[in-house]
Amino acid sequence: xESGHSEGEGGTALPTATKILIAGGFGVGKTTLVGxxxxxxPLRTEEILSEKGIGVDDLAGVESKSTTTVAMDxxxxxxxxxxxxxxxxxxxxxxxxxxxxxxxHGALGAVVLADTRRLADCFPSxxxxxxxxxxxxxxxxxxxxxxxxxxxxxxxxxxxDPDVPVxxxxxxxxxxxKDVLITLIEHVRKSRSRAGDPQPAGS
Amino acid sequence: xxxxxxxxxxVDDAAGPVVRPYAMTRGRAAAQNRFNVISQVVAAQPxxxxxxxxxxxxxxxxxxxxxxxxxxxxxxxLGLPLGTIRVLLDDLLARRLVKVIEPKPxxxxxxxxxxxALINGIRAL
Ligand SMILES: Nc1nc2c(ncn2[C@@H]2O[C@H](COP(=O)(O)OP(=O)(O)O)[C@@H](O)[C@H]2O)c(=O)[nH]1
Ligand SMILES: [Mg+2]
Numbered sequence: 001x002e003s004g005h006s007e008g009e010g011g012t013a014l015p016t017a018t019k020i021l022i023a024g025g026f027g028v029g030k031t032t033l034v035g036x037x038x039x040x041x042p043l044r045t046e047e048i049l050s051e052k053g054i055g056v057d058d059l060a061g062v063e064s065k066s067t068t069t070v071a072m073d074x075x076x077x078x079x080x081x082x083x084x085x086x087x088x089x090x091x092x093x094x095x096x097x098x099x100x101x102x103x104x105h106g107a108l109g110a111v112v113l114a115d116t117r118r119l120a121d122c123f124p125s126x127x128x129x130x131x132x133x134x135x136x137x138x139x140x141x142x143x144x145x146x147x148x149x150x151x152x153x154x155x156x157x158x159x160x161d162p163d164v165p166v167x168x169x170x171x172x173x174x175x176x177x178k179d180v181l182i183t184l185i186e187h188v189r190k191s192r193s194r195a196g197d198p199q200p201a202g203s
Numbered sequence: 204x205x206x207x208x209x210x211x212x213x214v215d216d217a218a219g220p221v222v223r224p225y226a227m228t229r230g231r232a233a234a235q236n237r238f239n240v241i242s243q244v245v246a247a248q249p250x251x252x253x254x255x256x257x258x259x260x261x262x263x264x265x266x267x268x269x270x271x272x273x274x275x276x277x278x279x280x281l282g283l284p285l286g287t288i289r290v291l292l293d294d295l296l297a298r299r300l301v302k303v304i305e306p307k308p309x310x311x312x313x314x315x316x317x318x319x320a321l322i323n324g325i326r327a328l
Contacts (some may be wrong), residue, residue: 104235178328
């Protein structure tokens, strides 16, 4: 047996479960990417947030006991019986950091999808992963009618660390989505060895 | 099995097992666990019969998890929120009907064989 397995009842080997986050603004292609590379159509689950989950400050003094439902799309890729990779599309930015924290916990890293027509939409994702020291890459999803910027221009506009890979992709294409995931995993591996000890990069 | 959408359900503390677990999570009970969304859930026994405290959702989970599935997959397949599944898992764990295995923090993986396996696996898709 490979290392990293957990033993289930009666010694049944359970798969090593890993996850990657797919982040970015609304309509940037997160669900499309998850679907193009996963073994089934994207699955959907939801979290119900009470006022507590959203943040007490936001609702201080508000009497209503309202709840908010946050939906997440995700996909699964199995590699034999031993290893599973889950891809989670992050839900809408800005409001649901509670859910982001839950999703980011234990993630290998993140892909930030960007659309050059609305680059600012991905700033909150970039900020979040920088703040939480989660390794990420930026994948520019090329919508047909978008003007092409050079990757250096994108990098400059995002003012990210020069080591963070920035690449083009087409989230609808399986091969392109595979390249994105491989680029991220290589980057995570490099970040870890650069850190020199078993800590997330940058911490 | 649809969730009531707008009105939160207020249940009496003494109502006990007559209240369906997913209704409980709306206003009252919170799960004791914070299992990761990719925690693997696997049945430890064949599905039990209906009894007090064991409802159709509990049985559905045990049936579904005869092969290991992530918490998020269980939620998606049963059409229930993650928080509801966590509550149901507390009940199932108390009766040793399932096992839940949290993912290893990847920072403690001994070497990068997992990275290698992921990269090679994705290439081969
Ligand atoms: N032209 C083009 N359209 C895309 C691309 N990726 C996604 N789309 C489309 O953009 C829309 C929004 O994508 P979706 O994955 O739902 O975005 P999400 O909100 O980030 O999950 C859908 O209609 C997709 O078909 C792409 O690379 N090129
Ligand atoms: Mg989406």
